[in-house]
Structures are given as structure tokens and as C-alpha cells.
Amino acid sequence: MARITAGVATSHVPAIGAAIDNGKTRDPYWLPMFKGFEFSKHWIAAAKPDVVVLVYNDHASAFTLEMIPTFAIGCAERFAPADEGWGPRPVPVVEGHPEFAAHIAQSVIQQDFDLTIINKMDVDHGLTVPLSLMFGQPAAWPCRVIPIAVNVVQYPPPSGNRCYQLGKAIRRAVECYDPDLNVQVWGTGGMSHQIQGPRAGLINKDFDQRFLDRLISAPDALAMMPHIDYIREAGAEGVELVMWFIMRGALDAQVKTVYRFYHVPASSTAVGHLILENAV
Amino acid sequence: MRLAVASIPAHNVAMALDKPYADVPGTTIFDAELARKGYHLNMFCSSLMKAPNRERFRAGERAYLDEWPMTEQQKEAVLARDYNAMIALGGNIYFLAKLFSTDGQSFQHAASLMTGMTPEAYVEMMVKGGRSPEGNRYIGEKK
Numbered sequence: 001m002a003r004i005t006a007g008v009a010t011s012h013v014p015a016i017g018a019a020i021d022n023g024k025t026r027d028p029y030w031l032p033m034f035k036g037f038e039f040s041k042h043w044i045a046a047a048k049p050d051v052v053v054l055v056y057n058d059h060a061s062a063f064t065l066e067m068i069p070t071f072a073i074g075c076a077e078r079f080a081p082a083d084e085g086w087g088p089r090p091v092p093v094v095e096g097h098p099e100f101a102a103h104i105a106q107s108v109i110q111q112d113f114d115l116t117i118i119n120k121m122d123v124d125h126g127l128t129v130p131l132s133l134m135f136g137q138p139a140a141w142p143c144r145v146i147p148i149a150v151n152v153v154q155y156p157p158p159s160g161n162r163c164y165q166l167g168k169a170i171r172r173a174v175e176c177y178d179p180d181l182n183v184q185v186w187g188t189g190g191m192s193h194q195i196q197g198p199r200a201g202l203i204n205k206d207f208d209q210r211f212l213d214r215l216i217s218a219p220d221a222l223a224m225m226p227h228i229d230y231i232r233e234a235g236a237e238g239v240e241l242v243m244w245f246i247m248r249g250a251l252d253a254q255v256k257t258v259y260r261f262y263h264v265p266a267s268s269t270a271v272g273h274l275i276l277e278n279a280v
Numbered sequence: 281m282r283l284a285v286a287s288i289p290a291h292n293v294a295m296a297l298d299k300p301y302a303d304v305p306g307t308t309i310f311d312a313e314l315a316r317k318g319y320h321l322n323m324f325c326s327s328l329m330k331a332p333n334r335e336r337f338r339a340g341e342r343a344y345l346d347e348w349p350m351t352e353q354q355k356e357a358v359l360a361r362d363y364n365a366m367i368a369l370g371g372n373i374y375f376l377a378k379l380f381s382t383d384g385q386s387f388q389h390a391a392s393l394m395t396g397m398t399p400e401a402y403v404e405m406m407v408k409g410g411r412s413p414e415g416n417r418y419i420g421e422k423k
Contacts, residue, residue: 014386014387015386015387015388018386029407059374059377060322060325060326060372060374060375060377060378061329064322064323064326064375065315065319065322065323065326065375066323082329083329083330083331084329084377084378084381085328085329085334085377085378085379085380085381085382086381086384087331153310153372153374154310154311154312154315154372155301155309155310155311155312156311192410194307194411195373195387195390195391196307196308196363196367196373196391196394197306197307197308197364197367197394198305198306198364198394198395198396199304199305199306199307199395199411199416200306200391200392200394200395200402200411201391201395201402201405201406201410201411202410202411202412202413202416203406203409203410203411203412204412204413205409207413226300227301228300228301231301231304231307231309232301232304232413232417232418233413233417236304236307236308236309237373264406264409264410265406265407265409265410267386267387267388267391267406268387268388268391268406268410270410
């Protein structure tokens with residue numbers, strides 16, 4: 001049977017992708033941040049996931065204002081890197097897992113989560129930057145990816161609790177899939193950041209550290225935090241953190257923190273990163 | 281028909297929605313109302329995800345903008361690269377990103393423009409830990 005072996009959370013700042021693609025990871029500005037992912041690259045080389053269910057948000061790349069699904073699942077065979085206005089990132093095409101994705105879609109919809117099914121989609125930095133951070137620059141990504149796209153572009157995004165419950169539903173879907181697959185769930189985006197208006201540049205380290213603490217130890221209560229608290233405390237774009245609850249919901253109530261990293265800044269963003277495993 | 285419309289005053293419908301984010305300083309939340317207002321502005325930005333469109337836009341910005349049913353104010357804000365004005369007129373930062381990317385600018389550069397800081401001063405603020413939430417939570421809050 002398929003099983004979820006770990007959860008990963010990480011920010012997905014576009015400038016991180018640009019730093020990797022342009023060979024700037026050793027620049028003094030970027031070095032401390034990339035050092036924070038060295039452990040993770042070794043860890044994942046040993047963990048060897050077959051499939052990553054990768055929760056991210058599209059940034060007006062695949063979905064314009066023509067269609068805005070709150071939750072969407074990518075069921076295609078492959079997903080090409082999107083042209084976000086400066087040409088596509090020079091990274092491998094993302095290989096999907098159509099059969100497994102279709103299974104998850106059917107199971108999760110029957111658990112009252114009305115996912116939008118996407119059979120053709122380009123994926124932007126929201127999905128490819130986390131892959132680069134965890135896997136570096138391989139000729140091909142070493143695992144299949146099932147994208148779960150969450151709307152955080154047009155307000156309101158889904159609530160933290162809705163995301164948390166979706167994570168639980170995805171876990172149930174994974175655990176009733178016959179093939180023996182090693183599955184990870186990743187939640188991406190955040191942490192505190194605001195990239196628009198005169199308040200741009202807002203960073204709230206206290207909020208972020210407390211969020212990391214409580215996501216690990218008290219996710220049920222943290223999931224109830226209203227959107228306005230994210231916006232006011234962690235910046236307008238800090239609300240992306242709701243996506244981390246899908247990852248957290250897919251794990252046990254008790255988890256082991258394998259790794260935790262926090263760094264300010266990457267461009268305008270506080271970078272947070274967690275690797276969690278079920279405590280067992 | 282006029283009576284039917286008048287029986288549901290628009291302001292009453294709007295008041296039924298809770299918008300607790302209206303008092304966050306220097307921040308515009310892209311909600312359904314702004315998304316409607318900015319629809320064509322944002323769709324113009326989306327068109328810049330295709331290289332041939334970027335070339336046509338660069339070759340004649342005004343002519344390209346005139347292909348879109350945007351308001352004159354929106355067009356002028358684009359031509360002036362006034363990002364705060366574009367946001368007030370319904371622009372969303374992730375759509376506007378296609379415009380500043382077309383100009384070869386980063387999110388960080390665009391953010392500095394919106395704060396009124398020089399790019400260098402903005403980067404320095406971020407390297408020092410970013411803008412503090414202290415005094416930046418509510419409009420009119422004492423700093």
C-alpha cells in the first residue's frame with residue numbers, strides 16, 4: 001500500500017529560483033539561506049520518495065482571472081515550467097502520476113472536498129522552487145509529483161482548518177491506494193512577507209517562530225487562526241501559510257521534527273523550512 | 281426591472297461581507313470587488329506571459345494597451361509604472377509581476393518602488409530583518 005512517510009514545508013520565493021538558475025547560490029547574500037537546505041538535500045537523497053504531493057499556489061501563471069479554483073489537483077502526465085514573464089525556468093519538466101492523482105481526486109471528492117481536476121497545466125515558481133531547494137539541479141526530477149494548487153491570489157483563500165482537513169482526506173486517499181509507494185506531502189509558501197503597497201517588506205520573526213512551534217505541536221488550534229491575523233501580523237502574502245496545514249493534516253497528531261530552519265531575507269520574504277515525520 | 285434591482289441596494293449587499301482588512305495600513309487585499317474592477321488590467325498583464333506579446337507591448341505600449349477594455353486611469357497608471365495606483369485600480373501583484381518582469385525587474389525592485397524607498401535602501405531594510413510589524417498593524421496606530 002502507498003504510505004505517507006514525511007512532510008516538508010518550505011517557502012517558494014521566485015528570487016531563490018533565479019539565484020539557483022543564475023549560479024548565485026554562493027553569493028554572500030544567498031549563501032546562508034542555501035546552507036540551510038544542505039541537510040535537506042542529504043535527507044531526501046536517503047528518504048527517496050516515489051511521489052511528492054506538492055501543495056503550492058499558482059501566481060497568476062496557469063490560472064488567470066478567467067478561472068480561479070480554490071483547490072485543484074494536477075492529474076496530467078507532465079507539467080511544463082511556466083513562462084512567468086521572463087521565460088520559463090531552465091528546470092526539468094515535472095513528471096506527474098496520472099493514475100495515483102486520479103485515485104486521490106476521486107477519494108477526496110467523495111470525502112466532501114470538491115477538487116478541480118486539471119489535466120493540462122504549466123507550473124510556476126511556486127512548485128519548481130521547492131523542488132530545486134530539495135533536489136538541487138538534477139537532469140530530471142527524481143520523483144513523480146502530484147500538484148495540489150490552492151488559491152491564495154484572490155481573497156479569500158480557504159481557511160487554515162479547511163486546508164488541515166483536506167490534508168487528512170489526502171492521507172486517507174493515499175492509504176487506500178494499492179501500489180507500494182513512498183509518498184511525501186509538501187506544503188509551500190510563506191512565511192511572513194508582504195510584496196505590495198507601502199507596507200511591503202514586513203517581516204514578523206516572532207509570529208513565524210510561534211507558527212512553526214504550534215504547527216508542530218498544536219496544529220488543531222493553530223488551524224483556527226483567521227485570515228486577518230496572518231494579514232495583519234505576517235503581511236498580506238503571509239496568508240500563504242494556510243497551505244502548510246495540508247501537509248500537517250496528512251501526518252499524525254504527534255510528529256518528530258527532523259529538521260527546522262528559518263532565515264531572513266530572501267528578497268522580501270522570511271524563509272521557513274520544516275521536515276516532519278510521524279512520531280511512531 | 282428597475283424596481284427589482286432597487287429592492288436589493290448594492291451597499292446593503294456589500295455591508296453583509298466582513299472586510300476586517302480595511303484598516304491594515306499600506307495594504308490592499310485583492311478581494312472579489314477589486315478583482316472585478318481590475319479584471320481587464322490583470323488580463324492585460326497576463327498577456328505578457330507570451331514572448332511575442334511582450335515584444336509588441338515594448339514596440340508600442342499605448343497601442344497595445346488600447347487593445348484592452350481598460351479605463352483610461354488604468355492605462356495611464358501602467359504607462360507611468362505607478363504600481364500603487366495600479367493596485368488601487370484593481371491590479372493584483374501577481375499579475376502586475378508580469379509587467380515588471382517584462383521590464384526586467386524583480387519583485388524586490390517593484391516592492392521598493394511601492395514603498396517609495398530606493399532599491400538600495402529597501403534591500404538594506406530587508407537584510408536587517410525587514411519592516412517591523414510594530415506600529416504597522418492598524419491605520420492611525422501610534423508608531
